[in-house]
Amino acid sequence: MSESGFDPGLTDASHAGVFFVTDEDLDALAAASRDAGLLARRIDLSGCDGKSALLLRMATILDFPDSSGRNWDALSDSLRDLEWLPAPGYVLLFEQAHDLRERNEADFDTLLDILDEASQAWASDDTPFWAFIALPEEDFPDLQ
Template structure:
């Protein structure tokens, strides 16, 4: 059992990936990930355009100064993280609804990169989790659509 009393299986690389949660879930997930021995980083997606988003991720994960600040560089950096040794990684993204509803392809591109990173880390048996906080209304819409 973890120190927090929560055992969510976050040390299991097989189940790691990208998950949508509510803002209220982020603190609990952060504690559970820390207790599982994972490196935890929080990133705010609120009001972020592509440049700001890439800078926030680079800053949160201490990317080297040579980071290229484009999608390919993000994908490469997330698959490496050699400067940040850990048993695994948990990224907690706040205000994901802002980016999701921003009307650009940035949200989908970020999801794709995060999912590919999780798969690659999983092949090395290292968990790489991304939890993206979306507004409650998004979950209500999903539940309503599923009921139809």
């Protein structure tokens, strides 16, 4: 059991992936990530309306190198690398993701695909890479 009393098994790379949660879950997940010794970053998507804003926020929060491009391929490459943020594992906590989903569902879906691919790539190295996407609970039935 972790220091916080909440242990979702975040150190197990084979179970890592992309999961939908509510905004209320993020604090507990942040604490569990810290207790597991993983690097956690919160990415606030409130008001995010598409790819440009999303990529800028992620590059800022994850401190992407200046040489990183601002396109989907560069995001994918950066998330699969993260050598400038060495850690035994990674947890990305996306707050207010409903704004991006409502304003640009295609970009939201592309983000999910990239996060899933990154998680699978890290799992092959036995490194957990989690992405928790906070949405209103009423949105859950619509998700695939």
